[in-house]
Amino acid sequence: GAGVSQSPSNKVTEKGKDVELRCDPISGHTALYWYRQSLGQGLEFLIYFQGNSAPDKSGLPSDRFSAERTGGSVSTLTIQRTQQEDSAVYLCASSFYDTGNTIYFGEGSWLTVV
Amino acid sequence: QKEVEQDPGPLSVPEGAIVSLNCTYSNSAFQYFMWYRQYSRKGPELLMYTYSSGNKEDGRFTAQVDKSSKYISLFIRDSQPSDSATYLCAMRVTGGGNKLTFGTGTQLKVEL
Numbered sequence: 001g002a003g004v005s006q007s008p009s010n011k012v013t014e015k016g017k018d019v020e021l022r023c024d025p026i027s028g029h030t031a032l033y034w035y036r037q038s039l040g041q042g043l044e045f046l047i048y049f050q051g052n053s054a055p056d057k058s059g060l061p062s063d064r065f066s067a068e069r070t071g072g073s074v075s076t077l078t079i080q081r082t083q084q085e086d087s088a089v090y091l092c093a094s095s096f097y098d099t100g101n102t103i104y105f106g107e108g109s110w111l112t113v114v
Numbered sequence: 115q116k117e118v119e120q121d122p123g124p125l126s127v128p129e130g131a132i133v134s135l136n137c138t139y140s141n142s143a144f145q146y147f148m149w150y151r152q153y154s155r156k157g158p159e160l161l162m163y164t165y166s167s168g169n170k171e172d173g174r175f176t177a178q179v180d181k182s183s184k185y186i187s188l189f190i191r192d193s194q195p196s197d198s199a200t201y202l203c204a205m206r207v208t209g210g211g212n213k214l215t216f217g218t219g220t221q222l223k224v225e226l
Contacts, residue, residue: 004157031212042118042202042216043158056213091157095212101146103214105157 002026004106006092012112013082021077021109025094032075033095033103034067038088046090049075050097082113117141120203120217129226133190137203137217140184144205144215147179149188152200152219161188161201193224 005024013019025032034046045059049069060066064082069075079086089108096102120137127133135149146165150158164170167181176189186205190197200219206212 033212035214035216040122040218042116042120042218043204043214045213045215048213050212059213093157101148101163101206102160103212105150105159107155107157110155 004092004094004104006090006106006109008109009107010110010112012114015084015113016081018078018080019082019111021079021090021092021111023075023077023092023094023106025073025075025092026104028096029094029104030072030097031095031103032069033093034075034077035091035093035105036088037091037108043091046077079111082111084113087111087113115140116218117215118203118205118217121220122218124221124223126223126225127193129193129195129224131193131224133193133197133222133224135188135190135201135203135220135222137186137205138184139186139205139215141205141207141215142181142184143207145208146206147177147186148204148214149175149177150202150204150216151197152202154199158202195224195226198223 032049035043048056064080067077091108093103093105148163149161152158162177174191178187202219203217204214
């Protein structure tokens, strides 16, 4: 069975451009998470989707960041007007709803803003 | 001050050694505690999770939680070069929407 799939795996973009990062969760998983990992930092929670409930957006660092999840499956994280401090690994994860302790991560999208 | 503190290392040990990795935390509401292993340029992989205080063993790995001290540990017995990775602790509160708070990770190198 396939794990969490993320694309692109690497992205270099110019400051001020918009980027979209895609996540395809494990089939059947109802919960989907985005985390950010900067150099020397732990994983930082960004946003959480669970089924048809309103997402928990409490971790999004600014209004330049947004995410959506279509059809309860694929999710897209969008960063508008990218800044150099946005350079990081963006990790997507998924789980069944009631096993939030068993969260499976993808390999991440490595974003570099130049 | 961060909610979860973890020594970044690097920690270097000889093959076969017992490794002790630790995290401290400040939020007494944390009830679920996890350990993840992350190889270079890979996503984190869940090793173990425990609920509240106590010990949990899985093969060569033992997780311990001491809520009174706000201190958690991961022990690796008979360490192998393949254990060389960054180890991240993570924790969450009950009903916290499955949002995990992570430590910064400890880099471990097991040498032949």
